[in-house]
Every structure is written in C-alpha cells, then in structure tokens.
Amino acid sequence: EKSRGVCGRAATRRKHGCRYDHGANYVKSNSPRVNELITETLPTDGLVDIQEPVWTFDAAGDIEPGESRDDHKWTYEDGITQLGKRLFDRADADIEFETRVGRLSHSGGNWWLLDTDGNDLGTFDAVLLTPPAPQTADILAATEWNDSLLADIQAAVDAVPYRTIYAVLLHYPFEVEYPWYGLVNTDREHPVGWLSREELKDGHVPAGESLFAAQMSPEWSVDRYEDPSEAVKADAAELVADLLDDERFADPDWTDRQGWRYALPDDGVDDIVRDAEPHGLYVAGDWVVGDGRVHLAVENGLEVGERIADDSA
Incomplete structure (x- = not known):
C-alpha cells in the first residue's frame, strides 16, 4: 500500500x-x-x-x-x-504501508516484487494488483515476464478511460x-x-x-x-x-x-486479464467492472479473492 x-x-x-x-x-x-x-x-x-x-x-x-x-x-x-x-481487521492481513511497488518479475512459477527503488519486497505465489488502471498499467509495463500475454494485458489495462x-x-x-x-x-x-x-x-x-x-x-x-x-x-x-x-x-x-x-x-477492462490468473496474476477494482462504485469494487474484490483461494487449494 x-x-x-x-x-x-x-x-x-x-x-x-x-x-x-x-x-x-x-x-x-x-x-x-x-x-x-x-x-x-x-x-x-x-x-x-x-x-x-x-x-x-x-x-x-x-x-x-x-x-x-x-x-x-x-x-x-x-x-x-x-x-x-x-x-482488513477481519482478514488478519499484514499490510506494508508507504510502499510503492515499481515492478514485478516472474520466475520459476513465482512472482518477485520490487519497489520503485529496486528493493526486494519478497517472492509470492500470487499477486493481486488493485491500484487504478493507469497505475496498474505502469507496473505491468515495467514487469519482467517472458510471456507474450503480458503485453496484451498491459495494453488492455492501459486502455481503461x-x-x-x-x-x-x-x-x-x-x-x-x-x-x-x-x-x-x-x-x-x-x-x-x-x-x-x-x-x-x-x-x-x-x-x-x-x-x-x-x-x-x-x-x-x-x-x-x-x-x-x-x-x-x-x-x-x-x-x-x-x-x-x-x-x-x-x-x-x-x-x-x-x-x-x-x-x-468510464469503462471496464477487457476480459483478457483473466488469462493471467492461471499464472498467479490477478487484478481487482471498480475499473475491472467498469463503474466507480464502492460496492462494485468490494464485490469484485471478494470474487477475485475467492478465485485466488480456489486456485491455491
């Protein structure tokens, strides 16, 4: 965060x-x-x-x-x-505040996170990106992943108005x-x-x-x-x-x-972003559903969280 x-x-x-x-x-x-x-x-x-x-x-x-x-x-x-x-209290999650994720790197089936200064933030089984679409697109543009899917997903996220x-x-x-x-x-x-x-x-x-x-x-x-x-x-x-x-x-x-x-x-993201989920990369937010409403962002987050849990089981 x-x-x-x-x-x-x-x-x-x-x-x-x-x-x-x-x-x-x-x-x-x-x-x-x-x-x-x-x-x-x-x-x-x-x-x-x-x-x-x-x-x-x-x-x-x-x-x-x-x-x-x-x-x-x-x-x-x-x-x-x-x-x-x-x-967050109910989720018992650990939160790292005042931390700017600069890019991701995919290697050996895991995701490696780095901050904007290039410092290591850890290796993870799955990553869920929730910043507004333009900021998510910037992270994806800097990401290292040897898969042609990355460029398509980044372009789809970047296109959200x-x-x-x-x-x-x-x-x-x-x-x-x-x-x-x-x-x-x-x-x-x-x-x-x-x-x-x-x-x-x-x-x-x-x-x-x-x-x-x-x-x-x-x-x-x-x-x-x-x-x-x-x-x-x-x-x-x-x-x-x-x-x-x-x-x-x-x-x-x-x-x-x-x-x-x-x-x-003003619109949602193309469904191509779902193609990254088998690789452990997810996105969530009001821009995924295409309407800036809190209840839609929460609902989408719950749905994506369930998919992460199911995929990790």
Whole structure:
C-alpha cells in the first residue's frame, strides 16, 4: 500500500472537529452480498444509513426531486474509510504501508516484487494488483515476464478511460435546511458534478454547522487541476453559491480539497486479464467492472479473492 492508510478513494479526513468523506461519499445498497457484509459480517457499531434522498440538477442549475438512487446509503460515524479498516481487521492481513511497488518479475512459477527503488519486497505465489488502471498499467509495463500475454494485458489495462475529479470541502458556521442529502448533475454539463451535506451523517459535523462536499465536473477538474488550490476552492464556492442561489455559500469559514486524478473509470477492462490468473496474476477494482462504485469494487474484490483461494487449494 503506497499511502498511510487503506481504502483508496473511500477516504475520510478530520479537521476542526469535523469528519468528512472527501472521495466516495457512501456505499450503495445495490449489492446483496455487500449489504450482508456491512450489516452482518463486519462490526456494525457506528454504522450510518443516510436517510435523506439524492436530488438532481441540470446544466442550468435547475434542481429537481426524484433521483431514486438507493434504499440505503451506508457510511460510518468515523467515516467511510472504516469499511476498509474493518475488512482488513477481519482478514488478519499484514499490510506494508508507504510502499510503492515499481515492478514485478516472474520466475520459476513465482512472482518477485520490487519497489520503485529496486528493493526486494519478497517472492509470492500470487499477486493481486488493485491500484487504478493507469497505475496498474505502469507496473505491468515495467514487469519482467517472458510471456507474450503480458503485453496484451498491459495494453488492455492501459486502455481503461478515467475521469478526473477535484473535490472541494466547504464549511459554514451555521445550519442549513434542505430536503436533500445530495445533488447530482445528470446531464454532466454543469461545473459542479455532485454536492452533498456531511452534517447529515451522524458523528461527522458538530451541531449548528454545515459542511458541503462538492465534486467538480471532470472537464472543470482537468482545467483547474494544476491551479493554486486557494483560487480553485474560492471559485468552487462561488459555483456552489450560484447553484443554491445563496451568496452565503461563497464565503466558507474554512475549506479543504483533494484532487483525484484517477477518480472514476468510464469503462471496464477487457476480459483478457483473466488469462493471467492461471499464472498467479490477478487484478481487482471498480475499473475491472467498469463503474466507480464502492460496492462494485468490494464485490469484485471478494470474487477475485475467492478465485485466488480456489486456485491455491
């Protein structure tokens, strides 16, 4: 794991007494298997089910009710990152944090891992790669494996298209009242792609305060990705104020931001990646199934894990 924690874009931060999910906002209830995992298999202390609905808006900023999205929207009082932490606690897995895998080498039926400085990370029977497709493709491009299959798999992974999302958090020292938890831009033509209210998640925001999570559109995000963060956050606040027709939101008392260069896949990977599994090389993630949803990433990971176990038996 190259970072200091698990769960990727299902991430949580703390600031000024608030907790907030600054990537994925919740876990959809569309998967019976993931529902069972969250509500029965894993500990349920601090589990939050967001009750308020998701509404829609268009390029003109016209907000409408009626986006019937989910029966449940799961997160935790301590944030959505709890899902990854609880999974790893249950798995009793060893995790090496702040470790960047640079390449693999296949020899004698085993996989040898090296970090980006060329240091040996060990030899393994099987390897499962879960970074976003572009980063997985980079690892595969540097991999040593005397099999023509490698080039085909690397090309298939490299071809997965991704959207870039710039997330901006906007805090206000007052309460707001709206009938929705989140707003989603359905025509993908507004600079704001998604707006949600962290104060509607138990344990996230103190009483009397409001915290918006704004995820900007891919086009806007790419355009502004390298700009100074204070200017980007200020412009995002202006866009949120305009969308909600309330100038108070143009002046948050504190902000935060996160650029997700590889946020959401727009398609899945070619099935050729399955051809590497008899050789002990696996991939998993939302980009394998082609939709950037936490429940799909979890479901895919469980399925691939079962295949690894069966192949190793």
